[in-house]
Amino acid sequence: MADMFPLYRGDQVRAMDRRAIEQWGIPAYELMTRAGTAAWALLRAQWPQVRRIGVACGPGNNGGDGYVLARLAREAGCTVHVVCAPGGHPRRDPAREALAAWRGAGGRVESFDGMLPDVDVWVDAIYGIGLSRPPSDAVRSLIERINASRRPVLALDVPSGVDADRGRVPGVVVQSRVTLSFIAAKQGLYTGQARDACGEVRVDRLGLPAIDTGQDPPSAWLVRDTDLSAWLAPRHANAHKGEHGHVLCIGGEVGMGGAVRLCAEAALRTGVGLASVATRREGVAALVAARPEAMTHAVEDATALAPLLERASVVAVGPGLGQGDWGRSLLDASLGAGKSLVLDADALNLLAVRPVPVPGAVLTPPPGEAARLLACDTAQVQADRFGAAHRLAQRYQAVVVLKGAGTVVAAPGRDPVVVGAGNPGMATGGMGDVLSGVIASLLAQGLPAFEASVAGALLHATAGDAAARVDGERGLLPSDLFPHLRRLANPA
Numbered sequence: 001m002a003d004m005f006p007l008y009r010g011d012q013v014r015a016m017d018r019r020a021i022e023q024w025g026i027p028a029y030e031l032m033t034r035a036g037t038a039a040w041a042l043l044r045a046q047w048p049q050v051r052r053i054g055v056a057c058g059p060g061n062n063g064g065d066g067y068v069l070a071r072l073a074r075e076a077g078c079t080v081h082v083v084c085a086p087g088g089h090p091r092r093d094p095a096r097e098a099l100a101a102w103r104g105a106g107g108r109v110e111s112f113d114g115m116l117p118d119v120d121v122w123v124d125a126i127y128g129i130g131l132s133r134p135p136s137d138a139v140r141s142l143i144e145r146i147n148a149s150r151r152p153v154l155a156l157d158v159p160s161g162v163d164a165d166r167g168r169v170p171g172v173v174v175q176s177r178v179t180l181s182f183i184a185a186k187q188g189l190y191t192g193q194a195r196d197a198c199g200e201v202r203v204d205r206l207g208l209p210a211i212d213t214g215q216d217p218p219s220a221w222l223v224r225d226t227d228l229s230a231w232l233a234p235r236h237a238n239a240h241k242g243e244h245g246h247v248l249c250i251g252g253e254v255g256m257g258g259a260v261r262l263c264a265e266a267a268l269r270t271g272v273g274l275a276s277v278a279t280r281r282e283g284v285a286a287l288v289a290a291r292p293e294a295m296t297h298a299v300e301d302a303t304a305l306a307p308l309l310e311r312a313s314v315v316a317v318g319p320g321l322g323q324g325d326w327g328r329s330l331l332d333a334s335l336g337a338g339k340s341l342v343l344d345a346d347a348l349n350l351l352a353v354r355p356v357p358v359p360g361a362v363l364t365p366p367p368g369e370a371a372r373l374l375a376c377d378t379a380q381v382q383a384d385r386f387g388a389a390h391r392l393a394q395r396y397q398a399v400v401v402l403k404g405a406g407t408v409v410a411a412p413g414r415d416p417v418v419v420g421a422g423n424p425g426m427a428t429g430g431m432g433d434v435l436s437g438v439i440a441s442l443l444a445q446g447l448p449a450f451e452a453s454v455a456g457a458l459l460h461a462t463a464g465d466a467a468a469r470v471d472g473e474r475g476l477l478p479s480d481l482f483p484h485l486r487r488l489a490n491p492a
């Protein structure tokens, strides 16, 4: 397994914070001072030219971190405007101590009256992991003003307004350029709506010893492009195609033949030994002409599918399958074949109509299909992507790859993994067909289902990022990923 990055919920980080205070005797105000100091150092490194700094402070310890930063910035000769969020005067230590120190150093606190001072950069210290409800109208107005200023924002710990456990934004959120998270990385910052609000996420341990994941088991893990090589070992010299598996891609109802081709080509470009396609008769000639390496068969019913299922080591079913009788019969035959399965697209829509556990299979739903599989609405899935992926994995006894910004991979008995790659250019029809082909390919090459899903989702997202770097996100096509998939599937 790769050297993944540990993620935590807010309550777990609070426990680390308490341990630092109670067991190691580090006073709370000392930790707060370290947080403000780390943030000030990052601000200086990030924007060395700035002289006018705005700090928006809330009522809790996140605000306290902001008062510390404000004092340090003032001592360094900057003009600092501290704006107190409506209802945001700290009432408890150590934030009260930080406010007193700011005042003691000659600093003033401005109340927010609807206008903001003109500054070069904003520091968001309104709410951290203590956000308990959507911001009030008055705080909403402050956040909207900060966003409208178009100045870069450094968010302390989390962008204010983000639910740091779930990645949702229950109201309005500060749009940050950089987020400096304290003590440990919060899982919610890496998926869902939060991804947009955080900008670049950094983590500072505040001088505490390196995380021991045995003592502090993470709630989730993050994988990044640098982890890819852990799953993609070089091939040995006398390899033959039989060792690299045989993927059968099933789908391509009339009018949707391209989907199954994308799936098969993705499997081939990421190293599967053999790829077959079972599709409608109408699609065969075009597919053979476009991708002669895929062995393409006209399959009109489950009987014709049986010998193909027999020969395959992995079956990817769903791309362009449709939800009619043809698709249903091929899906049912696949479910009964006893092969490793990747279920995507219409296979998931059909499964949602007649839900049954599919032990060990890989399901690759985007939020809409996930909602159908859970019989809830898409907003509920997006409000808690970790929870939704977990519920899907339990209900279907499967590995679940919940797609979308910050893809979450979950399986019964496994910690969830978030994919720290991908971009909005990948929100295009056909991108999912490529992903199911990549995962099927890695399964066929011998990775277990969970590892194939994590590595496949990461490989796919990283290829999407590489393709977007060439000509931008808008207009990115699934087939643009192929050369990058091939290159990335062969790490140096």
Ligand SMILES: NC(=O)C1=CN([C@@H]2O[C@H](COP(=O)(O)OP(=O)(O)OC[C@H]3O[C@@H](n4cnc5c(N)ncnc54)[C@H](O)[C@@H]3O)[C@@H](O)[C@H]2O)[C@@H](O)CC1
Pocket (backbone or CB within 6 Å): 017, 028, 029, 031, 032, 035, 058, 059, 060, 061, 062, 063, 065, 087, 094, 126, 127, 128, 129, 130, 131, 132, 133, 134, 135, 136, 139, 156, 157, 158, 182, 183
């Ligand atoms: N030992 C320490 O003092 C440390 C504190 N840290 C900071 O402390 C933060 C957590 O501090 P807190 O627990 O005080 O939480 P926050 O500072 O996030 O805010 C909690 C306060 O905001 C109020 N609040 C929450 N949502 C609200 C809403 N929508 N409208 C109005 N009021 C709302 C709560 O009632 C509470 O008074 C972390 O995010 C981090 O920034 C870290 O720097 C680590 C060290």
Ligand SMILES: [K+]
Pocket (backbone or CB within 6 Å): 062, 124, 125, 126, 127, 128, 155, 156, 157, 158, 159, 160
């Ligand atoms: K904040």
